[in-house]
Amino acid sequence: MPQDFRRAQAEICRKLAGRQVMLGVDYDGTLAPFAARPEQARLAPAVRRVLRQCAALPRVRLAVVSGRPLADLRRRVAIPDISYAGDHGWCIQTPQGAYTRKLSPAIAQALVAVERCLRRVCADIPGVLIEGKLFSVALHYRAVAAQRRRTVRSCFQHCIRPWREQGMLETLEGALVREARPARPWNKGHAVRWLWRQSGIPPRERVAVYIGDDRTDEDVFRILRESDVGIVVGRQKRSGAQYCVETQAEVIEVLRMFARETMRR
Ligand SMILES: [Mg+2]
Numbered sequence: 126m127p128q129d130f131r132r133a134q135a136e137i138c139r140k141l142a143g144r145q146v147m148l149g150v151d152y153d154g155t156l157a158p159f160a161a162r163p164e165q166a167r168l169a170p171a172v173r174r175v176l177r178q179c180a181a182l183p184r185v186r187l188a189v190v191s192g193r194p195l196a197d198l199r200r201r202v203a204i205p206d207i208s209y210a211g212d213h214g215w216c217i218q219t220p221q222g223a224y225t226r227k228l229s230p231a232i233a234q235a236l237v238a239v240e241r242c243l244r245r246v247c248a249d250i251p252g253v254l255i256e257g258k259l260f261s262v263a264l265h266y267r268a269v270a271a272q273r274r275r276t277v278r279s280c281f282q283h284c285i286r287p288w289r290e291q292g293m294l295e296t297l298e299g300a301l302v303r304e305a306r307p308a309r310p311w312n313k314g315h316a317v318r319w320l321w322r323q324s325g326i327p328p329r330e331r332v333a334v335y336i337g338d339d340r341t342d343e344d345v346f347r348i349l350r351e352s353d354v355g356i357v358v359g360r361q362k363r364s365g366a367q368y369c370v371e372t373q374a375e376v377i378e379v380l381r382m383f384a385r386e387t388m389r390r
Contacts, residue, residue, distance in 0.1 A: 126362050127369035130379060137354050137368070141386050144332040146184055147324065148383060149317050149345065150176075150376075151337035152191040152198060154300060155358050158373050161268045162254060163193070168201055172377050178384045180207045185387050188320050190214065190313050192297075192304065192341060194258050213297075213306065213341060214316025215260040219323060228260060232307045235288040236262050239305045242284035250277060261297070261306040278303060299339050313337075314344035334383065335366075336376060342366075 130137075150156055153166050156176070160166040180187040188208035191198045195211030195218060202209070208219040217224045240255060240262045247253045252268035266277040281296070281303040288294040288305070297304040321333065335345045338358035346355040346365035355366035358373055370379060 127357050127364050127366045130356055130368045130370045130375075133368050134382065137382075138386050140332050140352055140354055141334075141383075144184075145186070145324075145326045145330055146383070146387050147186050147188070147317075147321055147326075147331050147333045148179060149188045149190050149320070149333070149335040150380075151313075151339065151342050152189055152193060152201065154338035154373055155336055155342075155376055156189070157201070159267065159300065163256070163265060166201075168203075169377075172380070173202070173204065175377060175380045175384055176202070176207075177204055179380060179387070180204055182384070182387050185383075186320075186324055186326075188317070190316060190337075190345070192261070192263070192299070208320055210313065210316040210320070212258055212260045214311060214313045214319075217316055217319065219320070221323075224319075226260070226311055228307060232293055232309075235293045236260075236305065236307075239284050239288060239294065243280065246280040246283060247277065250280075253277060261304045263302055263304045265302045267301040274301075281305075297341065299341065312344040313341050314348045317345050318348055336379060337366075338373070 156172055157166045157168050179185050188210060189202050190210040192213045193211055195209055195216040198211045199209050206220045210217045215226045240257045243255045243264055250269060250273055254265040256263040264281050266274055269277055285294055285296055285305045292308055294305045295308040297306050333349055333353040336356045343365050349355045356368045356379060357364040357366035358370055358376060360371060
């Protein structure tokens with residue numbers, strides 16, 4: 126079970142000492158509070174301020190990692206010269222350039238079919254939001270009445286089933302969102318590892334810090350070493366992260382601590 130971040134501060138500071146910090150953060154539920162609709166989830170100015178501080182420190186490489194489309198993510202965070210991994214890591218933008226994974230035409234067609242199916246079967250459920258992304262289709266149901274959410278999940282199962290059975294797509298379960306994504310092994314963890322390698326900093330000289338709240342973030346926590354710092358937001362007892370904070374509102378305190386600590390040598 127993850128340890129309370131506040132009680133582990135001394136240990137975390139020791140891990141940071143003298144190392145280059147690869148700081149990765151998720152967006153929704155981590156940097157920004159959840160909103161009824163995804164387009165309403167905004168970054169608080171105070172959070173942007175401390176992120177900017179972190180990004181400006183020579184010891185820190187900052188990356189924001191999200192399931193959101195890359196362009197949307199960059200617009201929301203709006204800090205230049207940092208890295209962004211959107212679409213669950215399929216599209217990456219670093220200060221040096223852009224990198225996009227390729228999708229096979231068959232998978233692309235499967236995603237189109239799932240989106241079409243969802244639009245048909247969920248048409249009369251108020252509050253459902255279907256989002257066709259480049260590499261996935263998301264079904265958001267945060268705004269759906271609690272007693273109808275089970276129906277929404279069944280609709281999703283119905284639409285993805287044929288493609289899942291063929292091994293083409295898989296279900297990603299998020300916080301009041303279901304997503305159909307390619308069953309190929311590429312996730313936030315792969316994207317974060319790719320960013321570490323791109324940095325050119327040898328593994329022993331760097332410490333990875335990652336903060337996230339959702340199941341997709343577990344793919345990152347899983348690849349962290351004991352000497353790294355994984356922080357889960359929320360009370361997930363089964364997280365692979367070593368540390369936790371209870372709520373999204375506390376994330377700013379965590380970021381302030383990193384800004385303070387990495388300012389020193
Ligand atoms: Mg999240």
